[in-house]
Amino acid sequence: GQQLNQSPQSMFIQEGEDVSMNCTSSSIFNTWLWYKQDPGEGPVLLIALYKAGELTSNGRLTAQFGITRKDSFLNISASIPSDVGIYFCAGRPGDKLVFGAGTILRVKS
């Protein structure tokens, strides 16, 4: 079946730092989505990408749909403590979503 490789698996952030994560796929996707999940909650959509090469921003978040349609990245600029959580990429080859394993963002102490 289709698989998404999401990296890094986890990372520590210090307030003010920029953060980057990415996903790659063995298959072509029509849509890439990035979600954030806080403890005890369902995933919340951050950014949706619909075209190869598309670069989209949502506040401090920027995501791109790779030209090959097999990858996407998410950048968070000037991180703040509330950015802590789990970030998932998801690809949509048809009507269903395929999720990456997630990137856990923790605060560096």
Next chain:
Amino acid sequence: SAVISQKPSRDICQRGTSLTIQCQVDSQVTMMFWYRQQPGQSLTLIATANQGSEATYESGFVIDKFPISRPNLTFSTLTVSNMSPEDSSIYLCSVRWGDGYTFGSGTRLTVV
């Protein structure tokens, strides 16, 4: 986007029993999905539930274990049957809304 209410939010159940999870959407939607999220893991699709037809199950999931109802365009239920500790997970419903997908807050199930 659509707003999803999922009940119960959490439950602790005895092994061998069944639990039915409800998902109510504030708008009519064609496609509803049920996911499982095992502890510390990502989301895995269990099945797609469309109104008026039988649910379509993903590999590794069967109707006898996870029966689904979809009586109308705003409601669905997922039952976890004959539970064992391995069924301890978060179960989430999701709907397709335009080109995006919205999720409920999940049901945290612990089987003892």
